[in-house]
Amino acid sequence: MAHGPKPGFSRWLYTTNHKDIGSMYLWFSFAMFLLGGCMALVIRAELFEPGLQIVQPEFFNQMTTMHGLIMVFGAVMPAFVGLANWMIPMMIGAPDMALPRMNNWSFWILPFAFAMLASTLFMDGGAPNFGWTFYAPLSTEYAPPSTTFFIFSIHIMGASSIMGAINIIATILNMRAPGMTLMKMPLFVWTWLITAYLLIAVMPVLAGVVTMMLMDIHFGTSFFSAAGGGDPVLFQHVFWFFGHPEVYIMILPAFGIVSAIIPTFARKPLFGYSSMVYATASIAFLSFIVWAHHMFTVGMPIAGELFFMYATMLIAVPTGVKVFNWVTTMFRGSMTFETPMLFAIAFVILFTIGGFSGLMLAIAPADFQYHDTYFVVAHFHYVLVPGAIFSITAGVYYWLPKWTGNMYNETMGKVHFWLAFVGLNVTFFPMHFVGLAGMPRRIPDYALQFADFNQIASVGAFLFGAAQIVFLFNVVRTVMGGKKATDEVWDDPEGLEWTVASPAPYHTFSTPPAVR
Amino acid sequence: MLKGFDRLFALLATSLPAYSAFAEVEGAERWGVNMTQGVTEVSRTTYDLHMLIFWICVAIGVVVFGVMFYSMWRHRKSKGYRAAQFHESTAVELVWTIIPTLILVLMAIPATKTLYDIYDTGEADLDIMVTGYQWKWKYDYLGTDVSFFSNLSTPRSQVDNQLPKGENYLLEVDEPVVVPVGKKIRFLFTANDVIHAWWVPDLAVKKDAIPGFINDAWTRIDEPGIYRGQCAELCGKDHGFMPIVVKAVPEQEYDAWLNERAAQAAKMRELTEKTFDFDELFAMGEKVYNRNCAACHQPNGQGVPGTFPAIAGSQVATGPLDKHLNMVVNGSSKNPAMQAFGPQLSEVDIAAVITYQRNAFGNEMGDTVQPVDILNFKNKQ
Numbered sequence: 001m002a003h004g005p006k007p008g009f010s011r012w013l014y015t016t017n018h019k020d021i022g023s024m025y026l027w028f029s030f031a032m033f034l035l036g037g038c039m040a041l042v043i044r045a046e047l048f049e050p051g052l053q054i055v056q057p058e059f060f061n062q063m064t065t066m067h068g069l070i071m072v073f074g075a076v077m078p079a080f081v082g083l084a085n086w087m088i089p090m091m092i093g094a095p096d097m098a099l100p101r102m103n104n105w106s107f108w109i110l111p112f113a114f115a116m117l118a119s120t121l122f123m124d125g126g127a128p129n130f131g132w133t134f135y136a137p138l139s140t141e142y143a144p145p146s147t148t149f150f151i152f153s154i155h156i157m158g159a160s161s162i163m164g165a166i167n168i169i170a171t172i173l174n175m176r177a178p179g180m181t182l183m184k185m186p187l188f189v190w191t192w193l194i195t196a197y198l199l200i201a202v203m204p205v206l207a208g209v210v211t212m213m214l215m216d217i218h219f220g221t222s223f224f225s226a227a228g229g230g231d232p233v234l235f236q237h238v239f240w241f242f243g244h245p246e247v248y249i250m251i252l253p254a255f256g257i258v259s260a261i262i263p264t265f266a267r268k269p270l271f272g273y274s275s276m277v278y279a280t281a282s283i284a285f286l287s288f289i290v291w292a293h294h295m296f297t298v299g300m301p302i303a304g305e306l307f308f309m310y311a312t313m314l315i316a317v318p319t320g321v322k323v324f325n326w327v328t329t330m331f332r333g334s335m336t337f338e339t340p341m342l343f344a345i346a347f348v349i350l351f352t353i354g355g356f357s358g359l360m361l362a363i364a365p366a367d368f369q370y371h372d373t374y375f376v377v378a379h380f381h382y383v384l385v386p387g388a389i390f391s392i393t394a395g396v397y398y399w400l401p402k403w404t405g406n407m408y409n410e411t412m413g414k415v416h417f418w419l420a421f422v423g424l425n426v427t428f429f430p431m432h433f434v435g436l437a438g439m440p441r442r443i444p445d446y447a448l449q450f451a452d453f454n455q456i457a458s459v460g461a462f463l464f465g466a467a468q469i470v471f472l473f474n475v476v477r478t479v480m481g482g483k484k485a486t487d488e489v490w491d492d493p494e495g496l497e498w499t500v501a502s503p504a505p506y507h508t509f510s511t512p513p514a515v516r
Numbered sequence: 517m518l519k520g521f522d523r524l525f526a527l528l529a530t531s532l533p534a535y536s537a538f539a540e541v542e543g544a545e546r547w548g549v550n551m552t553q554g555v556t557e558v559s560r561t562t563y564d565l566h567m568l569i570f571w572i573c574v575a576i577g578v579v580v581f582g583v584m585f586y587s588m589w590r591h592r593k594s595k596g597y598r599a600a601q602f603h604e605s606t607a608v609e610l611v612w613t614i615i616p617t618l619i620l621v622l623m624a625i626p627a628t629k630t631l632y633d634i635y636d637t638g639e640a641d642l643d644i645m646v647t648g649y650q651w652k653w654k655y656d657y658l659g660t661d662v663s664f665f666s667n668l669s670t671p672r673s674q675v676d677n678q679l680p681k682g683e684n685y686l687l688e689v690d691e692p693v694v695v696p697v698g699k700k701i702r703f704l705f706t707a708n709d710v711i712h713a714w715w716v717p718d719l720a721v722k723k724d725a726i727p728g729f730i731n732d733a734w735t736r737i738d739e740p741g742i743y744r745g746q747c748a749e750l751c752g753k754d755h756g757f758m759p760i761v762v763k764a765v766p767e768q769e770y771d772a773w774l775n776e777r778a779a780q781a782a783k784m785r786e787l788t789e790k791t792f793d794f795d796e797l798f799a800m801g802e803k804v805y806n807r808n809c810a811a812c813h814q815p816n817g818q819g820v821p822g823t824f825p826a827i828a829g830s831q832v833a834t835g836p837l838d839k840h841l842n843m844v845v846n847g848s849s850k851n852p853a854m855q856a857f858g859p860q861l862s863e864v865d866i867a868a869v870i871t872y873q874r875n876a877f878g879n880e881m882g883d884t885v886q887p888v889d890i891l892n893f894k895n896k897q
Contacts, residue, residue: 356573
């Protein structure tokens with residue numbers, strides 16, 4: 001047992017092993033995904049038909065708020081950190097993460113943060129009910145008392161993310177195997193390196209904005225209250241200075257995963273590796289100068305409006321380059337369509353559709369009609385669900401045989417894919433229609449002309465939810481046993497992770513590998 | 517087994533009345549999939565811009581997805597296709613960087629023009645101040661005495677599925693904002709509590725109403741009609757229940773309406789001098805209560821435990837009159853959800869609602885408050 005894990009619960013509590021911590025992050029994020037998903041189902045059940053049936057508006061607002069917060073901070077971000085923990089050391093030929101104790105700490109504070117956030121549901125006055133964007137003064141002067149707990153849990157999540165990001169940067173910059181130059185790193189490592197910088201840049205801004213809220217609520221300041229000389233719009237500027245890079249934090253690692261999977265199943269090297277790196281860096285840079293496109297209706301001067309419109313439109317260029325590169329990688333490949341590839345292809349198609357609606361939203365005068373409608377809800381679910389969630393799912397199917405040593409059930413994987421694919425489109429595509437037809441977002445009840453498409457969307461949501469149960473079942477079965485995977489798992493995939501045994505031994509690359 | 521199905525059908529049948537309520541909506545309005553063209557020049561330009569960008573996206577999509585599906589069809593291992601090994605080309609990368617940039621420039625030109633047009637709020641024929649409240653809109657016709665609140669008029673029983681839903685469910689108000697056609701109308705937006713957003717799709721006007729700040733926007737409506745919209749910024753519990761109704765009428769009709777409203781305002785000032793008896797005040801008070809108070813304190817006066825205090829048996833409503841007056845006129849200093857109704861309601865309405873609250877829900881104070889008492893209270897401050 002000298003080099004193996006300790007038995008029992010203390011293995012998980014005290015572990016400094018990147019694989020253990022990666023697994024814990026992934027299981028935690030899946031639990032949060034189910035919790036946030038259940039909240040989404042409450043929302044969709046209430047919106048199944050006009051009128052108030054299941055919940056009252058107060059609780060409805062708590063559901064939309066908590067669904068957003070839990071999915072963003074509890075499901076998507078920790079899942080990517082989990083994948084980073086598992087894969088980055090194995091991809092760069094390092095024995096572990098650079099800062100293993102901090103790694104343990106950054107995971108273990110998360111369950112406490114989310115337990116606290118979830119506990120607000122049971123407090124007097126209920127959970128936060130001001131939307132995941134928590135605009136002041138609705139989130140300060142007019143907020144329920146539980147807001148203070150919300151602020152504290154955001155602080156803990158932020159600390160966890162910053163520590164995770166520091167760890168990833170330290171690992172990538174210091175622990176690459178000899179010969180693994182920066183421009184030889186797999187794209188997943190590249191995208192995560194850039195994401196980690198984004199995290200370090202913007203999580204303190206989020207911490208700042210919630211601290212300003214805390215001061216306004218408890219210590220008599222007026223940052224966001226006009227009555228005291230403050231400015232409610234200041235909140236939005238600070239929030240979105242965090243919030244826009246945040247949405248790229250949730251998509252850049254996805255680009256990395258898809259860039260690993262498509263070449264493997266097209267049996268052809270990734271097209272335009274260096275342009276992919278530059279495109280990722282450009283997107284990250286642009287993400288800092290487009291934040292106010294979330295605020296086109298706050299009444300900015302026209303010069304500001306134009307600047308943010310042009311800058312936002314520019315993002316289409318590097319994003320387009322990425323999509324073209326993926327399509328060209330597939331072109332004249334020799335493709336097979338195993339579950340990871342299905343999810344990756346769905347990613348490219350549906351993320352591109354989300355990109356198109358994003359381009360439409362960038363056009364400021366048209367955005368006056370789209371802003372705060374279901375069109376926006378459709379847009380960001382099209383980039384987040386097939387974007388972040390599908391890529392994470394694809395990554396799990398792709399690397400699960402390496403992690404467990406067993407092959408997952410391919411038929412069940414395909415069933416999962418098709419249920420999720422159909423469910424997602426049935427849920428979110430009609431939202432474009434009701435949004436354009438004039439349905440505002442975040443309303444618990446709606447006018448009759450929106451009824452038909454809402455009903456369809458609700459049916460799709462439950463289908464999408466059911467698909468995740470297939471996923472859980474498949475993963476658990478694979479962890480328990482199944483057909484043994486080879487060391488390479490797939491047909492001649494690229495990367496150091498495929499040079500170690502399956503399942504990957506508890507410690508890999510204790511001596512650095514040779515990199516060609 | 518059959519019995520189980522029967523029961524299921526019976527259950528479905530009983531839920532049908534609520535369900536069929538919206539089956540009666542006009543066919544043309546249902547299944548709407550696109551933005552309205554609206555009734556102003558700006559709304560039509562916005563629509564054209566939206567469609568232009570949409571078709572450009574469709575064209576790009578057809579090319580990209582076309583190549584992708586062709587490739588997925590032809591370049592499969594199962595068809596014995598052997599993979600090529602090419603993996604970079606600077607020329608190709610340059611092409612698909614430069615062409616999209618040019619397309620973006622083409623999009624930006626009409627977008628910029630439209631934006632300048634939308635921002636040109638100068639030289640308006642009339643100004644209307646729009647103030648967002650939780651959860652209603654107030655309209656002040658600047659330069660006149662006309663000022664009123666506009667509340668949702670859909671009855672609560674429709675929301676709770678006790679009555680069939682009407683044609684304009686959740687999009688109807690007690691007092692629409694009346695405007696003349698063919699005139700340049702400038703709206704000035706602000707809010708009393710949290711941020712709201714005033715949105716009428718047919719006018720292509722959406723602007724945030726922000727407490728402490730004033731935004732503006734303009735419109736010129738071509739044809740008379742009723743145009744409906746909603747609050748577009750999450751503003752708390754009843755965000756989904758504060759619609760906007762704009763009634764555009766010919767100019768003469770508008771002038772007549774404005775004069776009539778100004779006369780009503782003058783009459784209201786007279787009423788403040790009048791003494792009402794208890795029954796009159798109680799009856800008026802019930803209406804004022806249901807319109808302004810019931811959303812939080814509930815129609816039965818029981819409030820929502822932990823969030824909104826009850827009126828029934830409350831210390832304020834059954835305590836000294838001065839405290840009660842102060843609470844209604846100035847709002848609560850501890851809980852911002854309890855607004856200052858002094859500036860929102862007339863003296864008559866405040867007198868009536870206080871009388872009502874002190875004598876309804878089992879509160880048996882037996883006292884009446886007259887409009888002039890409210891006026892005196894306000895003047896003392």
